[in-house]
Amino acid sequence: MRPSPEPQEPRRPTVTRSKTLDRVVFAVALLLLVLGSTRLIVYAHVTPIRVSVTGVTSTGRQVPLETPAPFTRVGWDREELEGAIRSYATTYGGLRLMAPFERLEWTMQYSVDSVRFDKVYVFTTP
Amino acid sequence: MKRWRDRLDRFLFVPVDGSAAAWFRIAFAVVVPYMFWSGGLSAPDGPRSIQRLYDDVFLRPGYWLLALAVSVILAFGWKSRVIGVTLAVVLLPLAFAPGATRSRQVILTALVAFCFLRSDVVRWPRFGRRRQGAPCHSAGPAWPIRLIQLQLTLLYGINAIAKASPAYLRGDVLEGMALALPNFKAEVRFGAIDLGLIAVPVMAAGIASAMAEAALSIGFWLGRWKWLAAFFGVAFHVSLRFIIDIYKLDAATVFLYLAFLLPLVRPSRKTSVTG
Numbered sequence: 001m002r003p004s005p006e007p008q009e010p011r012r013p014t015v016t017r018s019k020t021l022d023r024v025v026f027a028v029a030l031l032l033l034v035l036g037s038t039r040l041i042v043y044a045h046v047t048p049i050r051v052s053v054t055g056v057t058s059t060g061r062q063v064p065l066e067t068p069a070p071f072t073r074v075g076w077d078r079e080e081l082e083g084a085i086r087s088y089a090t091t092y093g094g095l096r097l098m099a100p101f102e103r104l105e106w107t108m109q110y111s112v113d114s115v116r117f118d119k120v121y122v123f124t125t126p
Numbered sequence: 127m128k129r130w131r132d133r134l135d136r137f138l139f140v141p142v143d144g145s146a147a148a149w150f151r152i153a154f155a156v157v158v159p160y161m162f163w164s165g166g167l168s169a170p171d172g173p174r175s176i177q178r179l180y181d182d183v184f185l186r187p188g189y190w191l192l193a194l195a196v197s198v199i200l201a202f203g204w205k206s207r208v209i210g211v212t213l214a215v216v217l218l219p220l221a222f223a224p225g226a227t228r229s230r231q232v233i234l235t236a237l238v239a240f241c242f243l244r245s246d247v248v249r250w251p252r253f254g255r256r257r258q259g260a261p262c263h264s265a266g267p268a269w270p271i272r273l274i275q276l277q278l279t280l281l282y283g284i285n286a287i288a289k290a291s292p293a294y295l296r297g298d299v300l301e302g303m304a305l306a307l308p309n310f311k312a313e314v315r316f317g318a319i320d321l322g323l324i325a326v327p328v329m330a331a332g333i334a335s336a337m338a339e340a341a342l343s344i345g346f347w348l349g350r351w352k353w354l355a356a357f358f359g360v361a362f363h364v365s366l367r368f369i370i371d372i373y374k375l376d377a378a379t380v381f382l383y384l385a386f387l388l389p390l391v392r393p394s395r396k397t398s399v400t401g
Contacts (some may be wrong), residue, residue: 012139013267015242026138026269029239030276037280040228043370044288047298049308076306113293115301117334 055101144263155201297328
């Protein structure tokens with residue numbers, strides 16, 4: 001009597017008909033997932049920014065001004081905020097604010113991952 | 127070495143249950159139109175021609191209706207791979223439109239992985255457990271599902287690592303977010319998040335948030351504990367809604383739980399592979 005054959009595991013399915021190729025596709029996809037995973041970081045860091053503005057006359061005298069309404073709230077994206085301020089400076093409100101002065105000096109007080117506002121970034125318009 | 131190779135093979139090539147895959151396919155068809163609703167989206171920065179393409183085509187209601195129509199066909203399980211890939215191609219431009227981009231990209235990545243399966247081997251899934259002796263249809267190997275599972279693990283894991291910074295654990299980041307982010311709903315007063323009935327110190331909230339994400343990144347892999355992890359995860363995302371609005375990312379994340387909770391991967395036989 002012939003011995004009964006050893007129980008065999010059923011053939012495992014594949015996507016590409018080759019286990020090796022399946023493994024390669026899986027490895028590449030996993031690598032892409034891992035490399036892209038840093039994009040999934042959300043709400044782990046913040047940079048609160050306060051904006052203030054000073055008018056500078058032709059003699060160099062500096063006059064503190066009231067921060068325009070769109071920028072009174074604490075912001076969080078320095079580049080976006082600077083872009084918004086620069087485009088505000090070309091609007092009617094911005095030009096009116098600027099009228100008695102030679103230029104406006106915008107000060108961004110900010111801090112990374114804290115509310116200390118211990119860093120400063122200054123730029124002028126126009 | 128061979129033992130590890132066998133284990134890895136079991137992990138990657140265990141057959142996926144066709145009926146569970148059909149449920150997952152239908153779930154994709156339901157969640158995609160919700161996640162990719164184009165109302166309120168805008169064109170991404172770039173050349174004027176690209177922006178016009180978005181304004182005139184991709185962000186029009188008609189384009190969303192096209193995505194909805196393809197989703198419905200996917201739900202019906204007709205040529206699921208082809209239709210799944212078609213849907214992914216249709217959704218691709220919307221995945222890059224600014225505004226809650228990550229949630230759409232998470233779903234799109236999962237959909238692309240899911241397209242490797244033949245989820246149409248079962249058109250209409252059964253309710254309840256499979257009867258003994260009933261035919262068992264395989265939708266393919268488990269590795270596409272493993273990719274979706276690992277995506278969820280990475281999503282929580284990378285956030286847990288990022289939030290393990292001293293500034294976050296001290297609660298400084300939460301205080302900063304309360305000041306700066308318009309979508310931060312709760313108020314922070316005297317170093318505590320005011321939730322109405324209770325005030326949670328920002329330090330405790332920071333530590334709890336980082337630990338919760340760390341626990342969720344591994345909890346789903348712990349066999350029967352996955353249900354507890356899912357319950358905990360849903361509770362975590364619901365409570366988060368009282369503090370900060372993360373738009374649709376919570377829905378996208380909870381959707382990925384299905385990759386663990388549906389009986390997709392059949393228990394593997396531990397007999398050694400012979401022959």
